[in-house]
Amino acid sequence: MTTMTIHEIARLTGVSIATVSRVINGTGRVGAATREKVQACIAEHSFSLNRHASSLRSARSHLLLALVPDLGNPFYAEVIRGINAAARRQGYNVLVCDTGAQVDNERRFFEMLKNHQADGVICLDPETTQHALGQDAALLPWVACCEFDRKAAVPYVGIDNADAAHAAVAYLIGRGYRRIALINGDPRFLYARERERGYRQALTDAGLHAPAGGVVIAGDVAMEDGRLAAARLLALTERPDAILAASDMLAIGAMLAIREVGLRIPTDIAVMGFDNIPFACATQPGLSTVAQPSVRLGECAAKLLLDKINHPDQPSSGVLLEHELIVRGST
Amino acid sequence: MTTMTIHEIARLTGVSIATVSRVINGTGRVGAATREKVQACIAEHSFSLNRHASSLRSARSHLLLALVPDLGNPFYAEVIRGINAAARRQGYNVLVCDTGAQVDNERRFFEMLKNHQADGVICLDPETTQHALGQDAALLPWVACCEFDRKAAVPYVGIDNADAAHAAVAYLIGRGYRRIALINGDPRFLYARERERGYRQALTDAGLHAPAGGVVIAGDVAMEDGRLAAARLLALTERPDAILAASDMLAIGAMLAIREVGLRIPTDIAVMGFDNIPFACATQPGLSTVAQPSVRLGECAAKLLLDKINHPDQPSSGVLLEHELIVRGST
DNA sequence: TTGAAAGCGCTAACAT
DNA sequence: ATGTTAGCGCTTTCAA
Numbered sequence: 296m297t298t299m300t301i302h303e304i305a306r307l308t309g310v311s312i313a314t315v316s317r318v319i320n321g322t323g324r325v326g327a328a329t330r331e332k333v334q335a336c337i338a339e340h341s342f343s344l345n346r347h348a349s350s351l352r353s354a355r356s357h358l359l360l361a362l363v364p365d366l367g368n369p370f371y372a373e374v375i376r377g378i379n380a381a382a383r384r385q386g387y388n389v390l391v392c393d394t395g396a397q398v399d400n401e402r403r404f405f406e407m408l409k410n411h412q413a414d415g416v417i418c419l420d421p422e423t424t425q426h427a428l429g430q431d432a433a434l435l436p437w438v439a440c441c442e443f444d445r446k447a448a449v450p451y452v453g454i455d456n457a458d459a460a461h462a463a464v465a466y467l468i469g470r471g472y473r474r475i476a477l478i479n480g481d482p483r484f485l486y487a488r489e490r491e492r493g494y495r496q497a498l499t500d501a502g503l504h505a506p507a508g509g510v511v512i513a514g515d516v517a518m519e520d521g522r523l524a525a526a527r528l529l530a531l532t533e534r535p536d537a538i539l540a541a542s543d544m545l546a547i548g549a550m551l552a553i554r555e556v557g558l559r560i561p562t563d564i565a566v567m568g569f570d571n572i573p574f575a576c577a578t579q580p581g582l583s584t585v586a587q588p589s590v591r592l593g594e595c596a597a598k599l600l601l602d603k604i605n606h607p608d609q610p611s612s613g614v615l616l617e618h619e620l621i622v623r624g625s626t
Numbered sequence: 627m628t629t630m631t632i633h634e635i636a637r638l639t640g641v642s643i644a645t646v647s648r649v650i651n652g653t654g655r656v657g658a659a660t661r662e663k664v665q666a667c668i669a670e671h672s673f674s675l676n677r678h679a680s681s682l683r684s685a686r687s688h689l690l691l692a693l694v695p696d697l698g699n700p701f702y703a704e705v706i707r708g709i710n711a712a713a714r715r716q717g718y719n720v721l722v723c724d725t726g727a728q729v730d731n732e733r734r735f736f737e738m739l740k741n742h743q744a745d746g747v748i749c750l751d752p753e754t755t756q757h758a759l760g761q762d763a764a765l766l767p768w769v770a771c772c773e774f775d776r777k778a779a780v781p782y783v784g785i786d787n788a789d790a791a792h793a794a795v796a797y798l799i800g801r802g803y804r805r806i807a808l809i810n811g812d813p814r815f816l817y818a819r820e821r822e823r824g825y826r827q828a829l830t831d832a833g834l835h836a837p838a839g840g841v842v843i844a845g846d847v848a849m850e851d852g853r854l855a856a857a858r859l860l861a862l863t864e865r866p867d868a869i870l871a872a873s874d875m876l877a878i879g880a881m882l883a884i885r886e887v888g889l890r891i892p893t894d895i896a897v898m899g900f901d902n903i904p905f906a907c908a909t910q911p912g913l914s915t916v917a918q919p920s921v922r923l924g925e926c927a928a929k930l931l932l933d934k935i936n937h938p939d940q941p942s943s944g945v946l947l948e949h950e951l952i953v954r955g956s957t
Numbered sequence: 958t959t960g961a962a963a964g965c966g967c968t969a970a971c972a973t
Numbered sequence: 974a975t976g977t978t979a980g981c982g983c984t985t986t987c988a989a
Contacts, residue, residue, distance in 0.1 A: 300966055311976045316968060323969095326974055346741040347682040348966030351981050356678075358743075366706055366722070367904070372697035375724055388734060390721035391697070393706055403719060410677040412689075518904050547908045554910070573698070573849050577878045579885070579910040631982055642960045647984060654985090655958055679982030682965050 299342040308336045319344060354411050359389045359600065360404055362418040364396035365516050368544050370570040370589055371419060374440065377593020378417055385601055387414070394420055396483070396516075398427045408435055415600045417593075418442070422485035425449075433611075436604045440596035441587075442485045443613065450603055450611040452595040456486045459585045459618040460493030460539070461500075463567055466620055467537050468501045472565055476509035476535035478524045478545050480516055487512075490541050490569070509535055513545050521548025529556055529564075536564055537626070543568035543575050543584055550578055550625070565626040571619075580624025588616045630673040639667045650675060685742050690720045690931065691735055693749045695727035696847050699875050701901040701920055702750060705771065708924020709748055716932055718745070725751055727814070727847075729758045739766055746931045748924075749773070753816035756780075764942075767935045771927035772918075773816045774944065781934055781942035783926040787817045790916045790949040791824030791870070792831075794898055797951055798868050799832045803896055807840035807866035809855045809876050811847060818843075821872050821900070840866055844876050852879025860887055860895075867895055868957070874899035874906050874915055881909055881956070896957040902950075911955025919947045 301315040308315070310329060317323040318333040325333075336342075350356045359382050363371045375391055382389045390413070394400040401420055405428055407413050415436035418425055422442040425432060433448040443451030467475055477494050480487040491510065498504055508531050513520040521540060528535055529552060540546035546568030550560060558564055560580055568575060571586035595614055603611065632646040639646070641660060648654040649664040656664075667673075681687045690713050694702045706722055713720045721744070725731040732751050736759055738744050746767035749756055753773040756763060764779040774782030798806055808825050811818040822841065829835055839862050844851040852871055859866055860883060871877035877899030881891060889895055891911055899906060902917035926945055934942065 298966090302966080312967080313969085313977075314975060317975090320968080324974060329974080343737050343740055345682070345966050346738070346743045347678045347687075348981090349968075351676070351678040351682055351966085351983085352968040354981085356743075360721075366697065366703035367700050369698050369700060372724075375697055379724060388723070388738070390691075390723060392719070392721060393703075393710060406674050407677070407719070409674055412677045412687075518908065547905070551908060574878070574905050574908070577849065577882060577905070578908060629982095633982080643983080644960060644962095644985080645958085648959090651984080657958060660958080676982050679965090680984075682967085682982080683984040685965085 299340055300345070304333065304336050304340070304342055308332050350411060356412060356414050357387050358413045359387045359597070360407060360413045360416045361389055361391045362394050362401055362404055362416060362420050363391060364394060364420050366391070366393045367517065368542070368570075369572045369574065370543070370587070373589035374419065374593040374596075377590035377595075378597045379593075380590075381594040381597035382601070387601070396421050396424060396481075398424050401425070402428065405431070408437070415604050417596045417600055421481065421483040423483040436600060436607070438596050438600040438603065440592060444485070445613060448611055450599040450613065452592055452599060452614040452616065454587055454592075454618045455615050456489035457493035457496065459569070460490035461497040462618070462620060463539055463569075463585050464494050464497035465501070466622075467539065467565065467567060467626060468497070468503065470565070470626060472537035473503060474506045474509070474533065474535045475503070475537045475539060476506060476511070476528045478521060478528070478538060478540040478549055479510060479512050480541040480545070481512065486569075487541055494539060506531070506533055506535055513541075516542065516544060518544050518548040518551070521545030522552045523548075525549035525552035526555075529553065529558070534564070537567070538564065539567045541569055543570045543572045543582060546582055546584070547574065547578055550582070560625050567626050571621050575621070576623065578625070583623045583626040584621050586619040586621050588618075591616055630671055631676070635664065635667050635671070635673055639663050681742060687743060687745050688718050689744045690718045690928070691738060691744045691747045692720055692722045693725050693732060693735055693747060693751050694722060695725060695751050697722070697724045698848065699873070699901075700903045700905065701874070701918070704920035705750065705924040705927075708921035708926075709928045710924075711921075712925040712928035713932070718932070727752050727755060727812075729755050732756070733759065736762070739768070746935050748927045748931055752812065752814040754814040767931060767938070769927050769931040769934060771923060775816070776944060779942055781930040781944065783923055783930060783945040783947065784816075785918055785923075785949045786946050787820035788824035788827065790900070791821035792828040793949070793951055794870055794900075794916050795825050795828035796832070797953075798870065798896065798898060798957060799828070799834065801896070801957060803868035804834060805837045805840065805864065805866045806834070806868045806870060807837060807842070807859045809852055809859070809869060809871040809880055810841060810843050811872040811876070812843065817900075818872055825870060837862070837864060837866055844872075847873065847875060849875050849879035849882070852876030853883045854879075856880035856883035857886075860884065860889070865895070868898070869895065870898045872900055874901045874903045874913060877913055877915070878905065878909055881913070891956050898957050902952050906952070907954065909956070914954045914957040915952050917950040917952050919949075922947060
C-alpha cells in the first residue's frame with residue numbers, strides 16, 4: 296500500500312490539505328458537505344495521521360508515560376487503571392514503563408519527555424530516583440505518584456505514609472502485641488522512610504520501642520524478599536510477636552516464612568501489610584493491611600498531570616489521600 | 627531554555643548539521659577530532675534529538691509496544707520482563723499498554739503502529755481480538771504472544787495449551803480424582819478454547835466425561851470471577867472432586883470459594899491452576915499448577931518481533947515452548 | 958571527511 | 974469556508 300497522506304486525501308476529495316487537517320483535528324470552520332466528503336474518504340482508506348509529522352509541528356503527542364518500579368506488584372496495576380481512566384477521558388493514551396526502579400531506565404524515559412515523544416510523565420519510582428534527575432522534572436510535565444518530595448516543585452499525590460504506619464502500629468498495640476517488628480523496603484523509597492518513622496513514633500507514643508534487630512530492610516520488593524527478611528526476624532532470640540511489612544508483597548512472603556517454621560498466625564505472631572492488593576484476602580488467614588486508594592491515586596495523578604500540561608505556569612500542588620485500615624485474620 | 631536543535635549544536639561547534647547527525651547516529655565517516663568536539667558539545671548541553679523529526683524522516687521510533695489484556699495478573703508482568711530484557715539489548719524501549727482485552731483499545735494502539743509511533747507490537751490480547759484487526763497485522767511488525775492463530779501469517783510464540791491441559795487432567799486422574807470440573811476463561815482467548823479441548827480429550831482418553839454443569843466460564847479474568855465460578859460448581863448436586871482452572875488467578879479465587887463453604891483442599895476437593903504466578907506458592911495449601919515459561923515467552927516474542935522488523939520479508943514462524951507441571955499441596 | 962539542500966507529513970498563520 | 978505557504982527538526986542523497 297502506498298503511504299496515505301493528507302495530500303492524497305485532499306487530492307481524492309478535491310479540497311486542500313488544510314481543510315483535511317481541519318476536519319481531522321476538528322479545528323476551524325468547515326462546511327458540512329465538505330466535512331462529510333472528507334470523512335468518508337478517510338474512512339474508506341482507513342487513513343490515519345502520521346503522528347510524527349503532527350507532533351513535530353504541534354509539539355503534542357497525546358501520550359502519557361507511567362513509570363513503575365515493579366509491574367509484578369498488583370498494586371501498581373490498580374494505580375494504572377486509575378491513570379488510564381482519567382487520561383482516556385481527555386483523549387490521551389497511557390504507556391507503562393517498567394523501570395525496575397533503576398535511575399538509568401528512568402532517565403531513558405525522561406528523554407522521551409524531553410523529545411516530545413510523550414506529553415507528560417506520572418512517576419511511581421522511588422523518590423530518590425526521581426530526585427536524581429535534578430530539577431528538570433520540575434520544568435517539565437512531571438507528576439509524582441506515591442513517591443514524592445514535598446519540597447520539590449513537582450505536583451504529587453500520595454498518602455501520609457508516616458500517619459498510616461502509625462495507625463497500623465497503634466492498632467497492633469491495641470490488640471495487645473508488644474514486640475512489633477518492621478520489614479521495610481529500600482530506603483530509596485519515601486514510603487519506606489516514612490513508614491519507619493510512623494512505626495517508631497507509634498511505639499514511642501505507647502512507651503515501647505523497636506525490638507533489638509527488629510527492623511530489617513528487605514533486599515528487594517518481591518515476595519521472596521519478604522520471606523528472607525522474616526526468616527531473619529524469626530531467628531532473633533527475642534522473637535517478635537507481630538510483624539508490620541511495608542507492602543503486602545513483603546507481608547505475604549513473611550507469612551510463608553512463618554508457616555515454614557511451624558508457627559501460627561496470628562496466635563504466635565501477627566502480620567500486617569500495606570496496599571491491600573487483591574491477594575491480601577487470598578492468604579490464610581486473610582492479611583490485615585493498610586489500604587491505599589490505588590485507583591483514585593492514579594486518577595488524581597493523571598488529573599494533576601493534565602492540569603500541568605494545560606496550564607504549565609500554575610504552581611504545582613500536592614494532594615494527600617486517605618488510607619484505611621483493613622482488618623482480616625492475620626492480626 | 628531555548629530548544630536545542632542540531633542546528634544549534636552545529637553552530638556552536640562550527641560544523642554542519644549533517645555532521646552532527648552523523649555523530650549522533652554513528653552513521654558515515656566522521657573525523658575523530660570533529661566527533662569528539664561534537665560529542666562534548668552535546669554532552670555539555672545535554673542535548674537530545676527531537677525524535678519526532680528523526681522518526682518522521684527515518685520512519686523508525688525505536689519503540690516497541692506490548693499489548694496486555696490485564697496488568698493485574700502477575701503472569702503478564704513476567705512476560706514483560708522477558709520482553710524488556712531482549713528489547714533493550716537491541717536498543718529498543720518497551721511500552722506496555724493495558725487494553726483490558728478490548729478491541730477498541732487494541733485498535734488505538736494498532737494506530738500507533740501504523741503511524742510509525744512504534745516500530746512493532748507484541749500482542750498478548752485474546753486471539754479473537756487480534757483477529758478483529760484483520761490481516762493488517764500480518765503486514766506490519768506484529769507478533770502474537772500466548773494468544774495466536776496458527777493459520778494467520780503472524781509470527782507467534784506460546785505453549786501447546788491443549789497438551790498442557792491434557793497433562794494436567796491426566797495427572798489429576800492419576801491421583802484418583804474422577805469428577806473433574808473446569809473453570810474456563812472467556813472463549814475469546816485461545817488458551818481457553820484449547821485448554822478446554824485438552825481437558826475434554828484427557829477425560830475421554832480415560833473413559834471419563836465432564837460432570838454435568840462441570841464446565842463453567844468465568845465472567846472475567848480476575849480472582850473474584852474464579853470465586854463466583856467455583857461457587858456455582860460447589861452448588862452442583864454432584865459436586866466435583868477436583869477443579870482445573872484456566873489460570874492461577876481463577877484458581878486462587880476458587881480456593882476462596884471452597885474455603886467459604888467449609889470444604890478442605892485437597893481432601894474434599896482438589897484445585898489446579900495455570901501459569902505458576904508467584905502467589906501460587908503463597909496460598910494454603912500451595913497451588914498445583916501448569917507453569918508457563920513466562921520470561922522466556924517474552925524474550926522469544928521480542929526476538930521474533932525484532933527479526934520481523936529487521937527482515938520484513940522473511941516468512942513468519944511460530945514457536946511453541948514447553949510447559950511444566952508443578953505439584954504443590956492443592957492436589 | 959564534510960557540507961548543501963531536498964524533503965519526511967503535517968499544522969497554523971495568513972490570504973482570499 | 975477554503976486555499977496557500979512557511980516551516981517543525983531531522984536524515985540522507987549528492988557534491989565537493
